[in-house]
Amino acid sequence: MNTNTMSGQPLAYYDPEVAQRAQGWLSSGKPLVWIPILNQENFPDTPPEILHWLDSRQAALHVPIGDPADLLLMPEGVTGWLMPADETDTDVACGVWNGEVYILGVRDQRTGKPQTLLGERFDVATGQVDDCQ
Numbered sequence: 001m002n003t004n005t006m007s008g009q010p011l012a013y014y015d016p017e018v019a020q021r022a023q024g025w026l027s028s029g030k031p032l033v034w035i036p037i038l039n040q041e042n043f044p045d046t047p048p049e050i051l052h053w054l055d056s057r058q059a060a061l062h063v064p065i066g067d068p069a070d071l072l073l074m075p076e077g078v079t080g081w082l083m084p085a086d087e088t089d090t091d092v093a094c095g096v097w098n099g100e101v102y103i104l105g106v107r108d109q110r111t112g113k114p115q116t117l118l119g120e121r122f123d124v125a126t127g128q129v130d131d132c133q
Contacts, residue, residue: 015105032065
């Protein structure tokens with residue numbers, strides 16, 4: 001499982017801490033879920049209103065991950081959120097490209113700020129939105 005490169009180039013938003021956390025989840029055997037990120041980049045031929053409707057029913061799209069090999073069953077080229085099944089938010093994303101699983105952080109393409117499933121990443125210690133890039 002490659003955590004930082006694709007075709008020899010670093011992924012745009014590779015975050016070693018994110019990759020290490022995901023590796024810990026996978027190694028622990030903890031039940032995980034993968035949730036596709038519903039955007040035009042992942043689904044370019046899908047009208048935005050359909051993506052918005054699907055996003056409002058996101059729980060139905062949770063794919064259980066019981067083993068690291070399950071990640072290879074995800075659709076090629078679709079980025080999704082990865083998190084323990086008992087959690088509600090995550091800043092870990094992953095996808096499969098050319099038969100390899102990539103684990104990365106997600107940043108808003110407009111602002112460059114780190115993102116989570118529920119929105120911008122929050123600093124647990126301060127409760128504030130993370131302003132770092």
